[in-house]
Amino acid sequence: MRTLPLVALLSLAALAGCSGLVDGAGQPGDPTAETPAATATPPPGSPDADGSAVAYESLTDEQQAAVREAVNGSVRFVPDSPYVNDSAGYSNAIIDPFRGHDYVRYDGTDYEIRISSGRLYASYGIHAERGSPGENDTVVPVEDLPESVREEVREAVETGDYHAPMGRWDSLPEPLGETRYVRYDDETYRLIYAVGDYWAPVMELREVHDR
Structure with a gap:
């Protein structure tokens, strides 16, 4: 029976230890790894x-x-x-x-x-700040304002601003359009109005x- 030299045996053992699968890039591959599933691609133009x-x-x-x-x-x-x-x-x-x-x-x-x-909705704001009316300006006491706007103006004077939500008024109430200055607690305030439009x-x- 022919025997191989010790060097040859060692070489065979080294080769056996490196006999794993190799992927296309020359790297050891994992035989248990799953292949990624293909995903559907929408047709061009869809x-x-x-x-x-x-x-x-x-x-x-x-x-x-x-x-x-x-x-x-x-x-x-x-x-x-x-x-x-x-x-x-x-x-x-x-x-x-x-x-x-x-x-x-x-x-x-x-x-x-x-x-x-579609339909136009509007929101309105009233800003109040202390002011000095001119000689021809009319000053209206808050309590003399129509009930429909009295509390809104009072809130603006007391807090600085009042905001009417969308749909609250379809347009600025006429009494406000005619009022630039109001009197409240012995102070005169100038009213500034703002409007925001929203087309539904x-x-x-x-x-x-x-x-």
Whole structure:
């Protein structure tokens, strides 16, 4: 029987210890490693391909309700205000996904999102600061103001500002438009008015037949 030299045996042992699998880069591979699963790629030209579509399933319950209603007509998004009736539309707080996408995918169909301006809502502010009226300016005692605006002006004088929420007034009450200075607790105050407009968005969905 032929015997191998000790050096040859040691060489064979070293080779046996390095006989693991090697990957394509020449590095030892793990035979138990899983191959990453392939992910589906949206076809070119589809709304999902560029992220311009929002999936119906990713929306909140209220947003989904708005989609279902808009498919058959249109929906409005109105200000969150105690002076705006809930039946006037959906809260404007949920509109972001529709503004941020061009399409919504609902029940396997893509719909183009179209948003336009609807009803105008306005909020009004009254700012009061101590002032010196001119010779021709009229100073009205707060208690002589009409009841419809008296407490609002009193709050502005006492705190510096009063804010009328959206829908509280459709326009600046006439008594305020005619009043620049008021008298309260032996002090004269100048009234400054501010207005903020909000056009309630209207959303329509149009089925996409061919893109």
